[in-house]
Amino acid sequence: MTFLATCVIPLFIKFYHLMIAFKKLILLLLLLTSAGAYAQQADTTVVFKVFGECGQCKHRIETAVKGKGVTSANWDVASKQLTLTYLPQQVNLTTIQDKIIAAGHDLENRKASDNAYNALPSCCHYRESTDAAADTPEHRAMGDTPSADSAATKTAQLKEVTVSSRTHSAYISGLNPIRTEIMTDKELLKAACCNLSESFETNPSVDVSYNDAVTGSKQIQLLGLSGNYTQLTVENLPGPRGLATPLGLNSIAGPWVESIQLTKGTGSVVNGYESIAGQINVELRKPETTDQLSANVYGNSNGKVDLNLDLAHKLNGKWSTALLLHDDFLENKGLDMNKDGFRDLPTGNQFNLVDRWKYDDGKGFMTQFGVKVLNDDKTGGQTGYRPATDKFSTNLYGLGIHTQRYEVFGKIGYVFPQQTYKSIGLQLSAIDHQQDSYFGLTTYNAQQQNFYSNLIYQSIINNTKHKFKTGASFLYDKYDETFKRDHYKRNEIVAGAFFEYTYTPSDKVTVVAGIRGDHHNLFGTFFTPRLNVRYEPFPGTTLRVSGGRGQRTANIFAENMSVFVSNRQVEILGASSGYAYGLKPEVAWNKGLSIDQKFRLFDNDASASVDFFRNDFTNQVVTDLENPRLVRFYNLDGKSYSNSLQVGLQVSPVKKLDIHLAYRYFDVKTTYSGHLLERPLLSSNRAFAAFDYATDGWKFDYTINYNGRKRIPSTAGNPAPYQLTDYSNAFVMMNAQVSKTFGKKRPMDFYVGVENIGNYFQRGAIVAADQPFSPYFDASLVCGPVTGRMAYVGWRYKI
Known part of the structure; x- marks a missing residue:
């Protein structure tokens, strides 16, 4: 892997600049060529409905109309509208529509023959449409998760009757045996969503909280467990993990996200063995379907500015490309709402990009590849801190985090044309992640190099009632960490194979x-069994049960970086040679049960849900903060479990008003030094309410979150002024946003919002803030927001 770091990744970075120049040249040539052609003949653009179901239908419809005289065709999965541009001098519209009918797709006034329709794959049978998201062979061969937009609006045509229904912007997939909540891009627009961590503000299942009161980093919590127990993937490739865990949510720009698939409990063995609490898969904007240009500008009252620019272009019928750019910066060095002398958020700049390419030959072969680049600089600490004069001194407390991350990825897939149920795909990625940081007088520098490959083959046994996926994966992680003066190096090499049967x-x-x-x-051979069952006893009632095993390696420093913002001494107890940090892997068994019910209420669609999940750890790396002078890491000796119960209701009491209500209860306990205690800094009770109303281009979104009290690790060993109560106060967070859309052909959105309307923030979040170099200093015991009320404005534009 040294060759990867010294040769391959730098080479990709150099080629990146060549690709940009090459792309500009191609765009220029295409513009010149198009200008010459259109100067001679005037084209005509028409829009009409074509019935279909999924991404494969989109490919089939757009391929069917290709030919002489057709200059462009774009079929929208959600609206079923085909936007067609053609030259009447060369081809007539009836001839084009005949091709669509012959391909098996109905028009509003014409129907395909039964033979042509029945020849379509089962996932494309739009006449029997359900609320399930598309699951096409093309997606499966590439290892992709279908876009949530494919299920945003479903239309079923049976004889002469057309039935339409509107799906919520976030919903549970009805046919997926693995309980998956899909958050569409419409859901993400209900809040500013500058980055991935903010994308869950309107979701009751995921908690997002600050890691500490200084670094500005956030973590997610699912089923009462911290985010490192949730497998985070980007288009089913490894996302921020390992060293990227504490800051990874901030590194994925919200405007890039097309949809999010949230799975509680055990997922598929195809995606690996690391999922314990669940999986979050993020789908980014695709070159072939996203807008040609999408811009977003955001600014808030704290002084933070976000700039986003996404560009996409279809080079020809087979090639498409997209460039996603993000830049944000905060220069307000005096942001200190609780007046403790520390900046509430670090200042600095983050820049990242994704450059991706896709090739589709229309005959079953597809490939996509690209590069991702991240550069992030953060400076925090006391408001008067200046790195040039105060770094590594006791003048003022400061911190600095510099992160550079380079990633290359690729996917290759092939669907057998005559057997669309059969496909083969290969996923590849390589990552180099470097972080250099300091926290007061403590240094932490680390590098992770990662290589991942996953080969997936799927087919059937006799008929489509019996499907299977099988394949092999390879994972390589090289870690090199320096904490103070101690060095921790390890290589993790994991080769695996899987088989998954669907009946x-x-x-x-x-x-x-x-x-x-x-x-x-390091840990030898292990097996990961998983089972998911879906049963629909009555129409609209879906029961699911699941169970399975998960295993992961704890990265104790990166995953607990908040502890660095304190003067606790680090102890690793019971370490054994040959393991990561001398500690055993974390292993847990997850069991789950859920019921989802759809019904009619107020003459509109409504749904209710109940889910319960339990995790039992057979081993866990315990992070023990019960001594205010120490942070101890050791293998679990006793019980550790989490129980999660959530009930939810979605209703529309009047047209265009959606209400989402939810309540969630956690019972999470771990054995700390022989005592079974409630997990600290976790709210056992949470209530959620979201109100969304849309009319005439206006959208109003209002969200309320109630968070119950949280247990605070013992500070009894501190002097009285630096002792905290055993439990924090409960608090309520309220967010609101209003947006207005102008224009139809080229829509433009203006939005304004307020977060934390009640202006609640944790006072005294930093213990001994007046003595940051004393043994009592601790900024890691955060129970609530560290900043108060914040207003923002923004602008979106699409072509």
């Missing part, structure tokens, strides 16, 4: 049973 005897029952075996160079 669908009827539309009411689906069983997915999977197992994978992996050999880890």
Whole structure:
């Protein structure tokens, strides 16, 4: 892997600049060529409805109309509208529509023959449409998760009757045996969503909280467990993990996100063995479907500015490309709402980009590849801190975090043309992540190099009732960490294979049973069984049960970087040679049960849900903060479990008004030094309410979150002025946003919002803020927001 770091990744970075120049040249040539052609002949653009179901339908429809005289065709999965531009001098509209009918797709006034329709794959049978998201062979061969937009609006045509229904912007997929909540881009627009961490502000299942009161980093919590127990992927490739865990949510720009798939409990063995609490998969904007230009400008009252520019272009019928750019900066060095002398948020600049390319030959072969670059600089600490004069001194307390991350990725897929149920795909990624940081007088520098590959083959056994996926994966992680004067180096090499069988005897029952075996160079061979069952006893009622095993390696420094913003001494207890930090891997068994019910209320669609999940750890790396002078890491000796119960209701009491209500209860306990205690800094009770109203281009969104009290680790060993109460106060967070859309052909959005309307923030969040170099200083015991009321404005534009 040294070759990867010294040769391959730098080479990709150099080629990146060449690709940009090459792309500009191609765009210029295309513009010149198009100008010459259009100067001779005038084209005509028409829009009409074509019935279909998914991404594969989109590909088939757009391919069918290709030919002489057709200059462009774009079919929208959600609206079913085909935007067609053609030259009447060369081809007539009836001839083009004949091709669509022959391909098996109905028009509003014409129907395809039954033979042509029945020849379509089952996932494309739009006449029997349900609320399930598309699951096309093309997606599966590439290892992708289908876009949520494919299920945003469903239309079923049966004989002469057309039935339409509107799906919520966030919903539970009805046919997926693995309980998956899909958040569409419409859901993400309900808040500013500058980055991924803010994308969950309107979701009751995921908690997002500050790691500490100085670094500005945030973490997610799912099923009562911290974010490192949730497998985070980007288009089913490894996302921020390992060293990127504490700051990774901030590194994915919100405007890049097309949809988010949230899975509680055990997921598929195809995606690996690391998922314990669940999986969050993020789908970015695709070159072939996203807008040609999308811009977003955001600014808030704290002084933070975000700039986003996304560009996409179809080079020809087979090639498409997209460039996603993000830049944000905060220069307000005096932001100190609680008047403790420390900046509430670090200042600095983050720049990142994604440059991606896709090739589709229209005959079953597809490939996509690209590069991601991140450069992030943060400076925090006391308001008067200046690195040039105060760094590594006791004049003033300061911190600095500099992160550079380079990633290359690729996917190759092939769908057998005559057997669309059969496909093969290969996923590849390589990452180099470097972080140099200091916290007062403590240094932490680390580098992670990662290589990942996953080969997936899928087919059927006799018929489509019996499907299977099988394949092999390879994971390589090289870690090199320096904490103060101690060095921690390790290589993790994991080779694995998996098999997953799906049995669908009827539309009411689906069983997915999977197992994978992996050999880890440090932990030996282990097996990961998982089971998911879906049963629909009555129309609109869906029951699911799940169970399975998860395993992961704890990165104790990166995942607990908030502890660095304190003067606690670090102890690793019971360490054994040959393991990561001398500690065993974390292993847990997850069990889950859920019921989702759809019904009619107030003459509109409504839904209710109940889910319960339990995690039992057979081993866990315990982070013990019960001594205010120490942070101890050791293997679990006793019980550790989490129980999560959530109930939810979605209703529309009047047209265009959506209300989402939810309540969630956690019972999470771990054995700390022989005592079974409630997990600290976690709210056992949370209530959620969201109100969304839209009319005539206006959108009004209002969200309320109630967070119950949280247990605070013991500070009894501190002097009285630096002692905290055993429990924090409960608090309520309220956010609101109003947006207005102008224009139809080229829409432009203006939005304004307020976060934390009640202006609640944790006072005294930093223990001994007046003595940052004393042994009592601790900024890691954060129970609530560290900043108060914040207003923002923004502008979006699309072409």
